[in-house]
Amino acid sequence: MPHRADLGGFLKSCRARLGPVEVGLPPGSGQRRVVGLRREELALLAGISVDYYVRLEQGRCGSVSESVLDAIAAALRLTEDERDHLYRLARPGQLRPRPPVPQQVRPGLRQLVTAVGAATPAFVLGRRMDILAWNELASALITDFAALAPSERNLARLVLLDDKVSRLYPDRELVVRNSVGFLRLDLGRHPDDPRLAALVDDLCQHSPEFREQWQLHTVSRKRYGVKRFDHPVVGQFELDYESLYHPDDQDQLVIVYSAPPGSAAEAKLRELARRH
Structure with missing residues (x-):
């Protein structure tokens, strides 16, 4: 399941780029154990349950709706390219992947x-x-x-x-x-x-x-x-x-x-x- 493994790594990397203050959340107190946003903070921003987000990041979710992906992309402040990449990783069944054929230049x-x-x-x-x-x-x-x-x-x-x-x-x-x-x-x-x-x-x-x-x-x-x-x-x-x-x-x-x-x-x- 290469897509699921890449999905988790991609989401973790995107979370690590953002701090709570940048997205309007209180900084909290004490030493943070993770770099960037915690999973529960991202789930809050995206309006989804923490359990659902954890399962998604771990590759244990089935079909993921467009609305959920849109919410996560917005919470992570993804670029257009990153948003497209997220969709490809989260919904591989809709890609209908085919073995690549040699490319020809017209x-x-x-x-x-x-x-x-x-x-x-x-x-x-x-x-x-x-x-x-x-x-x-x-x-x-x-x-x-x-x-x-x-x-x-x-x-x-x-x-x-x-x-x-x-x-x-x-x-x-x-x-x-x-x-x-x-x-x-x-x-x-x-x-x-x-x-x-x-x-x-x-x-x-x-x-x-x-x-x-x-x-x-x-x-x-x-x-x-x-x-x-x-x-x-x-x-x-x-x-x-x-x-x-x-x-x-x-x-x-x-x-x-x-x-x-x-x-x-x-x-x-x-x-x-x-x-x-």
Whole structure:
């Protein structure tokens, strides 16, 4: 029952992030024996019995209603991604999980990634953070994906375990947290994916940072932001990135990096393209 075990760990992690004062409860007196909210405090906030919540956290509940999950999500102040993750863990019977099939990138999407421009790194990210397609500048920026075996084209494995790639990302803590968040959501969508399970086991074994963050049950989707690079060819610079989800396959997204026109970062991208 992997979902039930993950559900308990996820709820405990979310409880640990909140203190009673933050949610409008009295701090109480004496030494608290738990970090964050107690089970009875969360049950009070969610308007459910303590016994029911304890059974839910221990994986001893049957079907859980949407109203109860909504109340727990609100009490824990979950983000949209965390709320979705909670639903997947608490109601696995409604997921109708199927063995994952190999992902294919449509020719039109592959063509788009190739054609976005000589100064625009772009790649398609699939399940498990597998790299499914890329353009030349993405290879120049990160690594030569074409030289890797398909099984090695995994962004999480590269940024966490490959020394040459990991040195590109100065914000190590952010990289680890984002990798964990993506893979946690993927596990919620595909709990029976043996390749995903093997990847997580491998990362936990070889990356203490990943193993520590994995225990926190962080969940997040890739969206947009700024990423810092320290490249051996052109040095340090920042790029904006956008994540564009495939309308017919939410397990595929296009990551596109860009720099403001006329900026030093744009000049470095052009230099990187010229020297690649």
